[in-house]
Amino acid sequence: MNVWLDTLLVLLILTNLHMLGSSRITACIRTVACQAVLLAAISLLAQPDGIGLRLLLLAAVTTTIKAGILPWLLQRAVREVGVQTEVEPIVGFTTSLLLGLGLLGAALHVAGRLPLPNDAGTSFLVAVALFTMMVGLLLIVSRRKAVMQTLGYLAMENGIYAFGLAFAIEEPLLVEMGVLLDVFVAVFVMGIAIHHISREFDHIDTDRLAALKD
Amino acid sequence: MTMLASIVHVMCALLLAPALPGVITRVKAWFAGRRGPPLLQAYYDLWKLLHKGAVYSKTTTWVFVAGPIVGLACAMTALLIVPMGGTAGVLSFSGDFLLLAYLLGLMRFFTILAALDTGSSFEGMGASREAFYSALAEPALLLGLVAMTAQSHSLSISGMVAAVTPVAIASPAGPALLLVAAALLIVFLAENARIPVDDPNTHLELTMIHEVMVLDHSGPDFAMIQYAATLKLWVLGALLVGILVPVRSGWWGVDLGAGIGGMVALAAVVGVIESTIARLRLVRVPQFLVAASVLSILALVLVMR
Numbered sequence: 001m002n003v004w005l006d007t008l009l010v011l012l013i014l015t016n017l018h019m020l021g022s023s024r025i026t027a028c029i030r031t032v033a034c035q036a037v038l039l040a041a042i043s044l045l046a047q048p049d050g051i052g053l054r055l056l057l058l059a060a061v062t063t064t065i066k067a068g069i070l071p072w073l074l075q076r077a078v079r080e081v082g083v084q085t086e087v088e089p090i091v092g093f094t095t096s097l098l099l100g101l102g103l104l105g106a107a108l109h110v111a112g113r114l115p116l117p118n119d120a121g122t123s124f125l126v127a128v129a130l131f132t133m134m135v136g137l138l139l140i141v142s143r144r145k146a147v148m149q150t151l152g153y154l155a156m157e158n159g160i161y162a163f164g165l166a167f168a169i170e171e172p173l174l175v176e177m178g179v180l181l182d183v184f185v186a187v188f189v190m191g192i193a194i195h196h197i198s199r200e201f202d203h204i205d206t207d208r209l210a211a212l213k214d
Numbered sequence: 215m216t217m218l219a220s221i222v223h224v225m226c227a228l229l230l231a232p233a234l235p236g237v238i239t240r241v242k243a244w245f246a247g248r249r250g251p252p253l254l255q256a257y258y259d260l261w262k263l264l265h266k267g268a269v270y271s272k273t274t275t276w277v278f279v280a281g282p283i284v285g286l287a288c289a290m291t292a293l294l295i296v297p298m299g300g301t302a303g304v305l306s307f308s309g310d311f312l313l314l315a316y317l318l319g320l321m322r323f324f325t326i327l328a329a330l331d332t333g334s335s336f337e338g339m340g341a342s343r344e345a346f347y348s349a350l351a352e353p354a355l356l357l358g359l360v361a362m363t364a365q366s367h368s369l370s371i372s373g374m375v376a377a378v379t380p381v382a383i384a385s386p387a388g389p390a391l392l393l394v395a396a397a398l399l400i401v402f403l404a405e406n407a408r409i410p411v412d413d414p415n416t417h418l419e420l421t422m423i424h425e426v427m428v429l430d431h432s433g434p435d436f437a438m439i440q441y442a443a444t445l446k447l448w449v450l451g452a453l454l455v456g457i458l459v460p461v462r463s464g465w466w467g468v469d470l471g472a473g474i475g476g477m478v479a480l481a482a483v484v485g486v487i488e489s490t491i492a493r494l495r496l497v498r499v500p501q502f503l504v505a506a507s508v509l510s511i512l513a514l515v516l517v518m519r
Contacts, residue, residue: 003386010389013512021505094504101511108519124519 005045009128012038012162013104016135019155020096025085028151029074035132035158036066043165046125062161065180070154070187077191078147091142100135107131116166125166132159150190157183219466220297220304226474227293227452231444232256234451234481241485256444260437268433273333281328282431282438288321289445295371296452298473300462302372309369311359314449315352318405321442322348329427340426343496347411347423350503351404357510358394358401362457364517365390375456383460393513395457400506402450404499406443409488411499451480 015035019028040059078085089096104127111127136156140149236253243250252258270278294305295314303310326345329337363369365387366377383391404411407424416422428439452473459476461469494502 003384003388006386007389010393010512010516017505017508017512021501094501097501097504097508101508104512104515108515 005042005122006124008038008042008045009124012042012128013131016132016155017097017100019139019151020100020135021093023087023093025078025087025145025147025151026075028087028148029071029078032151032154032158033067033071035155036063039158039161039165040067042125042162046165062180065184066154066158070183073187073191074147074150087148088144089142090144096138096142099138103134103138104131107134122166126163129159129162129166132156132162135159146190150187153186153190154183216302216466217304219301219470222466223298223301223470223473224293224304226470227298227445227448228290230474230477231448232260232441234447234477235444237478237481238485238488241482242489245485245489256440260441263432263437263440264434266433268431268435271332271430274331274430277324278328278331278430279435281324281331282435282442284324285321286438286442286445288317288324289442289449292317292321292449293445296449297372297375297456298452298470299456299459299476300376300464300469301466301473302376303370306370306372311356311363311369311371311374314371315356315359318355318446318449319348319352321446325427325439328431332430334430336426337429340423343423344427347404347499347503350500351401351506354397354503354506354510355401355405357507357514358397361390361394361510361514361517364514371453375453376462378457378460379462380460387517390513390516391457393509393516395454397506397509397513398450398454398457400502400509402454403484403487404503404506405450406447408484410491410494410502413493416493448477451477455480 012035015031015038019031022028022031040063043059043062044055091099107130108124108127111123111130114123114126116123116126133156136152136154136159139152139155143149143152233253233256235256236251239255240250240253291305292314295303295310295317297303297306322344326341329341359371359374362374362377365382366374368374368377378391382388403409407414412423412425414425416425424443428436431439455473455476458480459472461472463469463472
């Protein structure tokens with residue numbers, strides 16, 4: 001079981017690196033969906049005391065929302081706004097990848113030193129969770145397209161979810177629901193925002209927003 | 215007995231290496247709906263080239279003649295180091311992975327020198343690209359081997375590869391080994407001038423890398439270059455097969471047979487890759503190679519944690 005958990009975590013790291021290196025928005029959206037599926041699998045495997053109905057339900061709901069509905073909304077936004085499918089990074093792909101490696105090192109270092117409570121999962125799970133959050137942040141600051149920034153936000157949320165998994169799952173059901181709702185609303189709002197931006201200016205480069213002020 | 219197995223492996227490699235490009239071409243032909251050249255075409259080509267005379271330009275010096283010879287010598291020495299699955303290399307010693315990397319480097323260096331020696335601008339361009347891309351591929355190879363060292367606590371390639379057993383792949387180090395294999399596959403494609411890095415079929419000077427460097431060689435020199443290229447294919451392929459085909463039965467005949475079967479399968483996989491993937495734009499190649507290094511480093515981090 002431990003091997004499978006490790007394999008899934010490595011796959012999660014790879015999805016993060018893929019998002020940093022990929023130049024296609026649609027590929028990135030699919031990657032975020034993959035992350036959600038991986039997280040659901042991890043949440044089932046990371047439990048020491050068996051899989052309960054509640055856990056299954058939670059995994060099913062999160063997978064439906066994060067791997068089904070949100071990517072669909074984003075794909076639709078990309079299609080309807082007619083966004084060009086290139087990512088347009090501020091930081092280049094190769095540099096992003098290397099930065100990602102640096103972040104992974106930092107995450108492993110920090111996770112190794114964090115005083116974790118006894119019932120926490122493996123420190124590797126915590127490290128990967130931190131890494132996913134950092135990659136999300138990196139995507140938000142280093143990509144021009146609003147869609148990519150939304151994806152960065154989603155990746156960050158995936159990281160927070162994974163971080164929650166490292167601790168006992170029983171309590172934070174409400175927290176999870178709250179986080180999901182947050183994200184849902186955020187994506188909803190951003191979708192509308194993207195739509196409006198496209199109507200007004202014919203593009204969704206957030207760089208140009210700064211030019212609005214006189 | 216193990217020594218006998220190692221020697222048999224080297225013999226098999228020397229004999230069978232030119233068949234690998236044949237397998238690749240056949241798979242590509244099958245994908246394209248053609249019959250393709252016979253499997254032994256590379257042998258016919260070598261035979262034909264060996265019976266031709268060589269033409270040397272007046273601008274070339276001894277470096278141009280030395281290029282193919284040094285290249286073939288390096289490839290053959292590398293073949294002595296590399297193991298095939300559980301079968302150790304003939305010359306295996308502690309730290310030989312560095313020698314392997316630098317033998318490949320020396321081979322490349324002399325090919326580049328010979329290309330520059332012709333004074334042709336095309337060949338200079340190819341040499342520059344080869345130097346650039348292999349400089350990016352080398353960290354991936356070395357870091358991948360270092361990750362395997364960390365996993366197996368052995369400094370010789372034979373020890374590293376022999377430590378890749380089904381048990382090791384099912385252990386927590388398994389994902390790291392698969393990452394190393396992925397990185398080595400990219401290095402394998404890049405170093406052997408295969409799609410998506412270079413197209414071995416193209417004769418358009420602007421896009422080709424390796425082929426352009428050997429345009430001026432002819433006759434026996436060209437035969438040596440082609441034979442050295444197939445040996446290099448075998449050397450790097452054997453590393454990859456050593457990880458991906460972990461047959462460690464204890465009978466050397468079975469292990470060696472599985473390894474050689476793995477080589478043929480690898481050639482078929484390369485054929486599939488070449489038929490289904492387009493060559494990358496030149497500006498995207500460095501990113502592809504850096505991705506290989508990233509995979510290697512990730513594997514190293516996973517093993518070391």
